[in-house]
Amino acid sequence: MTRRETPSIVEQEAEILAHEAHPGEQYVLRLRAPDVASQARPGQFVHLRCGPCLPLRRPLSIQRTDPREGWIELLYKRVGAGTAALAEQPVGGRLPLLGPIGVPFRPDPRRPRVLLLGGGVGIPPMIFAAQWLRGRTPWKPLALLGSEVPFPFTPRPSRSSVSGLDGTRAAMPLLEDWGIPSRLASRAGLPGCHAGYVTELAERWIAARGHAEDTQILACGPHAMLKAVAALACRHGLPCQVSLEEFMACAVGGCAGCVVRVETPLGPAMQRVCVDGPVFDARAVFGPCA
């Protein structure tokens, strides 16, 4: 018999259960997809048909799942034809969906302090990571989220104290409800938020604690942010996993269209974001620490 991969990706028509518009052309989409909800791990994504006129699907990260009720939630920003078509889809409609896809985050249990750094539409996998780490030993996550447009939720002053970060109070309500500390950053002058980058919040937190050998980073966001995160990880000797994006066609590894250049022990390689990623070791992507 031909050597096979594990048949882990499901193709299904997913019913739209809820579809909310938020400022900054952001949308939260909830879909009925029981198989994906029960199988997905943080960092994985779905490949979604956005409408009948655009046959090629678009990859979107999973932000939350409810395996009991059988739904998944996505957060996307309208940037082009695909996401514009998606924004038009009404509740009750159905969209062909493939998922869950990709290599998830694999946090190292020897480092229970997990810094979840999310920027813009890189926030969803961080929420999912928080959901997954929540209540599991040994994890103690801290989410630091940044956005240049208003967040797709109403920030709430945090009830919990976080080393070095008590000058910034704005937090994400869902994470607060889950008992996971968070802080928000934005250069768009959003009230209560740190007026700068998430990496600055992370630096302050590390400096205030005075040690970081129990800490690791999971990150997703724009390329420039991930580069800054990788540099931060190097400065403090922290393991760091980043989730990357590239245009996709098949999303199952067949077309080699979604590659990024990475360093491997055997030299440079072009690896597929869809099945070799989207989560990569930061050093493979941004080079070894100087």
Place this chain on the structure above:
Amino acid sequence: MLLSGCVGFGREYTRVKGFSHAEVGAVCLKGTTLEPRLGNAPHRLCETPSGLLNAIGLQNPGVDRVVEEILPGLDPEEVHWIANVSGSTLEEYEAVTRRFDDTPVAAIEINISCPNVKEGGVAFGNDPDMSARVVEVCRRATNKPLITKLSPNQTDIAGNARRCIEAGTDALAVINTLMGMSVDLRTRTPVLGNDQGGLSGPAIKPVALLKVHQVHQVAGPLGIPIIGQGGIASARDALEFIVAGASAVGVGTALFYDPLICPKINRGILDYLEEQGIASVEALRGTLRTHAVQRCACG
């Protein structure tokens, strides 16, 4: 048939629940060269109206690794695996073909129509003399069935097909992608890292159908089968290619739209044959009845 470059080296789609090679007659592996190739810089893909532009740049691990590490994992009983050969020189085409000769692949497809590499590929495919020479050297290098994949980016595809048949090809694949470009208006740069790429998908179907029809005029009487391809995304599309002269059809881009499309296409073909009271696909092949008119395609 599942088309080269769309299904990696045969295992990738087994990740999808319900996907089965039993739905197809053959699977064509990714274009393979003598040495490993990293391929082109990103972006490699761009969706266009009813189509897809790609510039992968023949990323592959080189023929030695394909033969030694990948082929042993493919069961020849499961489906016909077809190797797809590319090169920058005649010698490279010959060497890669020879390397595949002593392997379990069912056939070897020569890609003289890849638009995404600087040398070889479509530069050979658009020159009938060079096309014939590539086929000749590959013919000498193997006794396996040889399929020559023709480019639509040439003026006289039927003439080129004739030359390839004379040079010893057993079958023809019609068509490979059309060359194209997309522009990013914000940056005023081409979207693709390679600037230009190959257009596939429903957008190229009318072009592909005409080319199949033209090649069939030459290949049909000589008994050379055509594998029709280019934008097939439904049973209707597949049937149109068969009527135009294809003995088999291939699906590439449409798999990206729906990885489970093949059983749907197969069912639709069977339903049509039953409805029309046609005994088999062979009975339908090449049954196009053209109009007796003076042709002018100038609108």
